[in-house]
Amino acid sequence: MSKTPQAISNFAVQSPLDVATVECALNELLAAVRDDQVPATAVDQMHDYYDRYITWQNHFLHHFAPFVRDVDRCFNPQSTQPHLLDLGCGVATQAHLLAMRGATITGLDHNPQRVAAGQAMTSWFSERSGKSLHVTLQAADAFEMLAQQPAESFDGCYTQFALAYMRPHREMLELIHRVVRPGGRILFREFNAGSLYNRVISRVDWLTDRDYQDIGKELGWQCLARDYCWFVPKQLTNPGQLRHWWGRFEAGLERISPVARYGAAAMTLVFQR
Numbered sequence: 001m002s003k004t005p006q007a008i009s010n011f012a013v014q015s016p017l018d019v020a021t022v023e024c025a026l027n028e029l030l031a032a033v034r035d036d037q038v039p040a041t042a043v044d045q046m047h048d049y050y051d052r053y054i055t056w057q058n059h060f061l062h063h064f065a066p067f068v069r070d071v072d073r074c075f076n077p078q079s080t081q082p083h084l085l086d087l088g089c090g091v092a093t094q095a096h097l098l099a100m101r102g103a104t105i106t107g108l109d110h111n112p113q114r115v116a117a118g119q120a121m122t123s124w125f126s127e128r129s130g131k132s133l134h135v136t137l138q139a140a141d142a143f144e145m146l147a148q149q150p151a152e153s154f155d156g157c158y159t160q161f162a163l164a165y166m167r168p169h170r171e172m173l174e175l176i177h178r179v180v181r182p183g184g185r186i187l188f189r190e191f192n193a194g195s196l197y198n199r200v201i202s203r204v205d206w207l208t209d210r211d212y213q214d215i216g217k218e219l220g221w222q223c224l225a226r227d228y229c230w231f232v233p234k235q236l237t238n239p240g241q242l243r244h245w246w247g248r249f250e251a252g253l254e255r256i257s258p259v260a261r262y263g264a265a266a267m268t269l270v271f272q273r
């Protein structure tokens with residue numbers, strides 16, 4: 001999709017949010033990173049972090065756009081203005097996009113360079129969106145920070161491809177339970193450890209969807225939604241026409257529960273605490 005002028009400010013006011021709108025906003029960010037328009041203190045880290053994504057632009061959009069749309073739908077920040085924890089926030093792209101939608105975000109990552117890049121981006125996003133954004137980013141280990149955080153201090157928590165690295169997983173889920181208020185939602189987008197690809201080829205030993213649900217049940221969480229995505233790496237389906245066809249094919253596969261469970265590389269789970 002081509003860059004649309006004013007995409008970031010349109011994104012900030014657009015309602016309801018759809019993937020195409022997020023893609024426009026992200027395209028604007030990508031173009032700015034490419035042209036080194038983002039703050040000098042952020043540019044190296046942004047290039048480093050997004051290198052793969054910039055090379056495979058659709059991969060970049062696929063990584064962020066559906067996720068931001070799903071988090072927006074889950075928490076409805078435009079009307080509820082929640083205080084959300086972005087666990088393992090990286091350079092905080094999602095954090096800023098969701099802050100534009102009205103959320104107050106606390107982003108947490110133990111990589112100080114990524115956090116510094118994210119902090120340098122806050123004024124860039126604020127300027128583009130014409131809003132004063134409520135984003136606080138902390139460079140800290142998730143286990144230490146969440147243990148010290150006052151109990152029930154967040155309205156919700158979301159995380160994308162970060163929980164897998166936070167071991168022991170059960171302990172991290174218990175800490176999330178501690179800091180999210182009763183009734184708050186928790187959205188995980190993670191590798192689907194139960195898929196054949198992840199079991200056989202990459203041999204990951206992260207949590208499967210069943211593990212999440214079992215631990216969630218023990219903590220008293222209600223599972224509100226479970227979705228699967230990514231049957232093949234996006235790099236392989238990148239060329240425009242193929243991407244379009246494959247996207248439709250994948251959407252069909254995702255609806256067939258056993259195929260999705262054992263075939264998709266990634267999954268999204270939403271719980272209510």
Ligand SMILES: C[S@@+](CC[C@H](N)C(=O)[O-])C[C@H]1O[C@@H](n2cnc3c(N)ncnc32)[C@H](O)[C@@H]1O
Pocket residue numbers: 087088089090091108109110111114140141142143159160161162165166
């Ligand atoms: C694959 S990146 C995902 C970043 C971002 N959520 C995204 O979707 O682009 C995983 C992030 O988790 C962070 N991380 C891993 N273990 C952590 C820990 N124990 N405490 C805080 N951050 C951690 C890493 O530094 C990294 O930035």
